[in-house]
Amino acid sequence: GLMGLLAVIPGGSSVPLLPKHKCDNVLMDYDALKAVQSGLGTAAVIVMDKSTDVVDAIARLSYFYKHESCGQCTPCREGTGWLWMIMEKLKVGNAKLEEIDMLQEVT
Known part of the structure; x- marks a missing residue:
């Protein structure tokens, strides 16, 4: 069942993840995922259980990009590097509040 579920990234690594409570009733289609602020993307589903360190997982995805x-293009070339660097700081507890706020703005 869903007991061990932590989150799902429903449309590949470029769409926002859905925490478990949003996964209970959402359909895997464009409109339903848009309604919960995510997306269908490539429809490559990534499932995370409670053993997953979400910050580490997002840091790894950031490094991939x-x-x-x-x-x-400058936004991708520069932005992905900044994103990865801040996620690495976040992993070890060294990110500054303004860096975390910046992540919120650029993602």
Whole structure:
């Protein structure tokens, strides 16, 4: 069952994750996921159980985007590096409040 479920990323790594309480009744379609502030994206579902460190998981996804950026556009080239750097700080408890606020603004 869903007892061990922590969160689901319903549309691949570029869409917002859904905490368990939102997963209970949402359908896996464009409109339903949009209504809960996520998205269908590539529909590559990522499931996280309670053993998952969400901050570490998001940091790894951030590194993936930093590494895979082609570097042509500034927001991707620079933004993914900043995102990864702040997530790494967050993992070890060294992120400043303004950096966390900046993550909220740019994501």
